[in-house]
Amino acid sequence: WDEEDNIDEAEFVDDADAATPESAAAELAAWKLRELRRVKRERAAIEEAEAERAEVERRRNLSAAEREAEDREFLKKQEDEKGERGTMS
């Protein structure tokens, strides 16, 4: 708005809607894609939350010994992955 602002015409993005029938169709298609992504994102979030809940439930149903074994296995795997990294030598 300021007079000091010299807006470059090329930079001033065109925001006219549906200038031609073709562009109107393209805009509708682009919107459908965005909407679809939103729907997918929501579904993915729900799935993720459900997976986490299922995992918690599974762990709860294990006996203490089984949990212990699972933890040890996980720690072992981490150790293996780490390998030689992180050791001062």
Add this chain to the structure above:
Amino acid sequence: MSAKFKPETTHKADATALLDDRGYSGLLIRGQNPALLFEKAVRDRITESYYWKEQCFGLNAATLCDRAAELTAIGGTYGGVGKPTPFLCLAFKLLQLVPQREVILEYLNFHGEDGGEDGDADAAGNGESGAVQNPQALGKRGEFKYLRALAAFYIRLAWEPVDIYTTLEPLLADFRKLRRRTREGFALTYVDQFVDDLLTKDRICATSLWKLPSRANLEDLEMLEPRVSPLGDEVEELDREDEMEEESDGVVEERDGSS
């Protein structure tokens, strides 16, 4: 809205009452001075800007419409020194005025019944999520898209979670283009994209948005109905098309991050 309404006489044309951090006695939003919804640095830049001083002085809920109709872009701050956009200045003015719910809905151009949330959601739903609005049909809902964007921004800042979702989600069907002013230059975004950002991101237009409870959370509390996409059955169909498209070429659409 948690705002308590006081007589109009407390309104002052300039921002001294708003920015008085000890003696503020105006309307509150969620128990605090609405100006605090903007960051201190941004507030200072707004009140120092020419646009604020010249174009926002003495605006009321009605005259603000004229300014908003002249807007050519949304955005936060721009340039090396971070000048506030007129959009941001007007949003700040709205926080000063705290217009009534009906006024804001009028900005958005939802002519909902005054029956509370359900009425609004229905009215909005019938108008937009049922059928996608033709952007060329002027004189329909939300003819001035920047005014609509401004109202949406204000609603996200000032209203309560359930109202935010029920009022803003119908706008996800509005796919008109919006020009967004970035730090240097401009970018293209869309009304639905902007509204989606408002609902999911935590920072937009140089403003940290307060933490909104997630939609799933409110659904679990049975405060919200699950959202039905205006695409409806088309979702499945597009699902398949989309998969095919992604197989053929990786890049499909531009998705701009908002600042």
